Amino acid sequence: SQQGEEDPQALSIQEGENATMNCSYKTSINNLQWYRQNSGRGLVHLILIRSNEREKHSGRLRVTLDTSKKSSSLLITASRAADTASYFCATDDTDKLIFGTGTRLQVFP
Amino acid sequence: DGGITQSPKYLFRKEGQNVTLSCEQNLNHDAMYWYRQDPGQGLRLIYYSQIVNDFQKGDIAEGYSVSREKKESFPLTVTSAQKNPTAFYLCASSNSWEKLFFGSGTQLSVL
Numbered sequence: 001s002q003q004g005e006e007d008p009q010a011l012s013i014q015e016g017e018n019a020t021m022n023c024s025y026k027t028s029i030n031n032l033q034w035y036r037q038n039s040g041r042g043l044v045h046l047i048l049i050r051s052n053e054r055e056k057h058s059g060r061l062r063v064t065l066d067t068s069k070k071s072s073s074l075l076i077t078a079s080r081a082a083d084t085a086s087y088f089c090a091t092d093d094t095d096k097l098i099f100g101t102g103t104r105l106q107v108f109p
Numbered sequence: 110d111g112g113i114t115q116s117p118k119y120l121f122r123k124e125g126q127n128v129t130l131s132c133e134q135n136l137n138h139d140a141m142y143w144y145r146q147d148p149g150q151g152l153r154l155i156y157y158s159q160i161v162n163d164f165q166k167g168d169i170a171e172g173y174s175v176s177r178e179k180k181e182s183f184p185l186t187v188t189s190a191q192k193n194p195t196a197f198y199l200c201a202s203s204n205s206w207e208k209l210f211f212g213s214g215t216q217l218s219v220l
Contacts, residue, residue, distance in 0.1 A: 031207065042115075042199055042211030043152075088151060092206045095159065096142070096167065099152040 006089060006103040014108050019076040021103040023089030024069075030092050032065055032072050037086045037102070046074075046087075079107045112136065115200050115212035121220050122187065122194060130185045130215045132200035139204055141183035145169060146197040146214075155198075158183055187217060195219050 007022045023032070031050045035043040049056045049065045049072065056063045062075040076083055086102045113134040122128045132141065140159045144152040154167030158177040172191025177183055183202075187194045195218050201209040 033207070035209075040197075040214070040216075042113075042213045043201075043209070044211070045208045048207055090209075095165075095206075096154055096157055097206060097209060098154070099144070101151040104149075 006087070006100045008103060009101070010104045010106070012106040012108065013079055015079060015081055017079055017107075019079050019083070019105055019107070021074050021087055021105070023072045023074070023100055025072075025089070025091050025100075026070065027091075027093070029067075032063075033090045033097070034061075034063060034072075034074050035088045035090060035099075037088065039085075043088065076105075079105075081107050081109045083107050113200060113202050113210050113212040115198075115215050117215060118213070120215055120217045122217060123220050125189045127186055127188050128217070130187070130198055130200075130217070132183045132185065132212060133181055134183075134202040134210070135181060136202055136210060137180070137204075138202035138210070139180070140202060141177070142201045142203075142209070143167075143173075143175065143183070143185045144199045144201065146199060152199060155185065 005024050031048050033048045034046045037043045047058045047063050049063045060077045065072045084107045086104050088102045089100045090097045116131045142157040143155040146152050153169050155173050156175040158164035161180050164175050164177050174186045198215045200212045203209045
């Protein structure tokens, strides 16, 4: 079962622009996490937001969480070519983590 | 140098053959996981283990088997019963649900 669905599936922007990707999920959660995956590599944890938080920042990343709409967004500001990757949201489900389908971000120099 | 190591990076399976993917971690994590990723898709959970000598099926366990005899190791065997094994396999470990550490993956292909 896949808990999260990311939107859009793919996103192309120019360096310096902001990138926003969204995640929707189905059941109640304790926290929501975002991960990044470079092509052909493993995933790297970016940020976690708890169910009682509405917004969190880490460097150029800004995450929001709306538990009433069961949705989260990840904003990457002032994007760089090195931000090109796939981004996944993940939610806790009892004793395991369920990942969404991902957003493929392409940042052109 | 702490981390989680998967090997081999590329693996080829012949018809009817079982193959084993290795996953080793030196992060002293209790929990370990195996995920499967198909092209352009998210991750699907195959098996996970929260403690040595114990493991649970994930969403797509059919055709796979695992063992957890040591805390550091969680090998995955893709058996001949798995009819569509071509995928990217990712191993991860953690001490909590708040952050998973991933290996660099194994690409399995069928000859």
